Amino acid sequence: MRKRSTEIIQKIIKNSDRILTIKELAAEYQISQKTLRNDIKEINQFLNTIPMSGISITEKGELVKAKDFNESIVEKYLYEMDTYMYKLSTKERQIYIMMILTISRRHLTMQKFAEELYVSRITIVNDIEGIKDKFADYGAELMVDPGKGMFLKCSEKIKIEILTSLYREIAINIKNDGFFQRMIIDRMNIRYSFSDIFSYMQEYMQVCNMVFIEDVFYDIVLYLFVVFNFCKKDGRLIRNKKNLSGIEHMILYAGYMLNINVTQEMMEDFQNYLEKHKLYSFVKTVDEIELYKVIMHFVEAIDKEIHYGLLNDTKLMDSLLMHIMKMKDWGNYEVQLPDDYDGFINYEDLEELVNKNSFILERFLSYKLSENMKKSIVIHICVAIIRNRRYVQRLSVIIVCPGSMATGKYLEAQIKNYFDFNILGVLAVDEVLKQLEMKKVTVDFIISTVSIKTDQYPVIRVHPFLKMEDLNLIQKMTFQKQKVLSSPMKPTIKQLENMIQDVVDDRKLANLICEKITETVEEYQKTNSKKQKNALEGMLKKEFIQVCHNQMTWKEAMYKSAEPLEKKGYIEPRYIEKSIEHVEEYGDYIVVSEGVGLAHANKDFGVHQDCLSLLVSKDGIQFTEKENKVYLLFCFASIGDKDYLEILKAIVQLGKKQGNAKKISMLQTVDQIFESITCS
Incomplete structure (x- = not known):
């Protein structure tokens, strides 16, 4: 089969929940419906070799699968095709030849390529004419010796450039659905997978709080994938690693995770690649707490x-x-x-x-x-x-994977991060239907990485690494399954009171029950608040709490909040100056909840020790955009070795209850203030 026919049958498999038409596929590929019908004939010839009944076309132009059409078996045979069954396009053939010539350390003949790809020698001759010019564009020379064959003459640096460009052109990704991509990976003897390197680099980004602009992250991972799989790894070891930037350390981290020694030559080539493609300017080190505050500011504006x-x-x-x-x-x-x-x-x-x-x-x-x-x-x-609507029960789902529980558990972790489902279990594909029948549990739908044939349960097929298209499908199913009520989110206790008012006909009795519930909850919270401490207790020292009775501008308050930390030598003056610049640049994102503010900047601006201080203002501090005043202004700094996001959440929580920050500011002593803000 040709590339387009292979893609069409993959679309038919992927879109098992809807019927595709000749008209829409012809429009998508910008070909005539007659040509598309010929593609279906080619697909049916392939299905007959399995053997399996073909795809029929109705009078309306709808593509209908036969009853014996088994998606798993068809996929299996698609993956097992060779270059005799799959006819490479001219572009695919040239990419393949260029890749093989680039990694080869010996001469290769045109006849060898012709036999391997099941085409004539004259076809390969024509391909080579175009390939010569493409190699020349990179500064490489294709040497042709009538007796020996062909050999590519180029430097290691150019070799990396060629392979990186070629792999980018075939869109190698974490999961490769196309025959051509799998063929390339198999033929090139990949030792270190793209998905492994991609995962390691995501870990590195998270640890270093780095954000990449546009597709730069993908480009860098692709470069490292090529370097570690195809380039020489002998040479001088790197001695001075301290002077390297965060983006330059990426190759060291990947090498460490893959158990490869990164040489000085590899590092220099990497630096040259970053410089040549101007990738340094497309990365930013982001402080996690600063970003969290900005996200809150953004969400607040929408809400x-x-x-x-x-x-x-x-x-x-x-x-x-x-x-x-x-x-x-x-x-x-x-x-x-x-x-x-x-x-x-x-x-x-x-x-x-x-x-x-x-x-x-x-x-x-x-x-x-x-x-x-x-x-x-x-x-x-x-x-x-959806997650926070009133009266809505959690949907129950089952997660299905091919057999590896590791894949299923990883998918479960991703789904939990986005949806509040009742996940009944992670099952292998060969046991899911039997288990569901035996347990007789209620399942709203199944989320699976493989095809499942069942009319009893809706099935959403997703990638092991969730993509936006997967989230979109899951969300759409959630919309269909849950009955939506058009009311804002309310606290849990309010939901309970509303339910009582709806169920109990006697108004007096309903009000009495609600009052008792409120009293019970408040008594419980009062009793437990003395026992349960939040993340602030271990971080905030009483000596770093200041109480101010005078009016002051927001800038004066920012400087004042940092004074105890500066005097102890925990931070330098430039740290709070940077915090003030952030407010001037990004707005009042510093006000993290009602009456509560948090001054914070990146660790690179003079932080010597993790620290936290608090300025309590009796009169309140007026910032630039917010109407409400800030009564509790924290100043926090971290050298970056620990995750302090819980500190931010505890600070935010102080302003969740209306008037709470002002109430705390009215307390008489530092001990009372400390006790009040450190209790959860």
């Missing part, structure tokens, strides 16, 4: 207009933080929002709000968000709204 209490959803904040920090699925995947659902979420308005306020994230990240990035944020917010 001011839709009133869903989004700031109370820490899972939304955490998922957006992870999404941005790891650049997860912010590539070229087409994100589609449901357009046929008449629930309470107005997608157009929500998209408009995200567009309107995206500048808050953009000015901090230093790059423009693409349309797909913005749509993915809308997805996160929609999921948060």
Whole structure:
């Protein structure tokens, strides 16, 4: 089969829940319907070799699979095709020949390529004419000796450039669905997989709090994939690693994880590659707490207009933080929002709000968000709204994998990060239906990495590494399964009171029950608050708490909050100056909840020790944008060795209850203030 025919049958398998038509496929590939019908004939010839009945075409042009069409078996045979069954296009053939010539250390003949690819020698001769010019564009020379064959003459640096460009051209990814991609990987004897290197680099990004702009992260991983698999690894070892930047340390980290010694020559080539392609300017080191505050500021701006209490959803904040920090699925995947659902979420308005306020994230990240990035944020917010609706029971799902529980558990962890499902279990594909029948449990739908044939349960097929298209499918199914009520998010106790008012007909009795519930909850919280301490207790020292009775500007308050830390030598004056610059540049994102602010900057601006201080203002501090005053202004600094996100969350929590910050500021002694803010 040809490339297009292979892609079409893969589409038929992937879109098992809907019927494809000749018309839409012809439009997608920009070919005539007659040509498309010939492709279906080619597909049917392939299916007959399995053997299996072919794809039929109705009078309406719909593609219908036969009853004996087994997706798993068809996929298996697709993966086992060779170059005799799969006819490479001219472009694929030339890419393949260029790759083999680039890694070969001996002469190769045109006849060898002709026999391997099942084409005539004259076809290969024509391919070589075009290949010569392409190699020349890189500064490489294809030597042709009538007696020996062909040999590519180029430096190691040019070799890396050629292979990186070629792999980028075939769109190698974490999971390769195409025959040609799998053929390349098999033929090139890959020792270190792209997915492993990709995962290691994601870990490195998270540890170093690095954010890459556009597709630079993908380009760097691709470069490292080529270097570690195809280039020489002998030479001088690197001696001075301290002077290397964060982006340069990436090759060292990847080498360490792959148990490869990175040489000085490899490092110099990597630096030259970064410089040549101007990749240094596309990476930014982001402080996690600063980004978290900016995300809160962004979400707050949206929630001011839709009133869903989004700031109370820490899972939304955490998922957006992870999404941005790891650049997860912010590539070229087409994100589609449901357009046929008449629930309470107005997608157009929500998209408009995200567009309107995206500048808050953009000015901090230093790059423009693409349309797909913005749509993915809308997805996160929609999921948060669904997760927190009133009276909605959690959906029950089963996760299915081919057989490896490690894959299933990793998928489970990803799903938990985005959705609040009741996950009934992770099962292997060959036992899922039997287990469900035996246990007789209620399952709303199945999330699987492989095809499952069942009419009893809806099945969503996803990638092991969730992509935006997967999140979109899961979200769409969630919309269909849950009955939506158009009411804002409310605290749990309020939900309970509303349910009592709805169920109990006697108003007097209903009110009495609600009063008793409120009393019981308040008594419990009062009793336990003395026992349970939050993350601030171990970080904040009483000697670093200042109480101010005078009025002051926000800048004066910022300087004042940092004084105890400066006197102890924990931070330098430039640290708080940078914090003030951030407010001037990014706005009042420093105000993290009602009456509570947090001054913070990157560790690179004079931080010598982890520390936290608090300025309590009796009169309140007026910032630039917020109408409400700040009564508790914290100053926090970290050298970056520990994760202090829980500190930020504890500080935010102080302002969650209306009037709480002002109430704390009215306390008479430092001991009382300390006790009040360190109790959860």
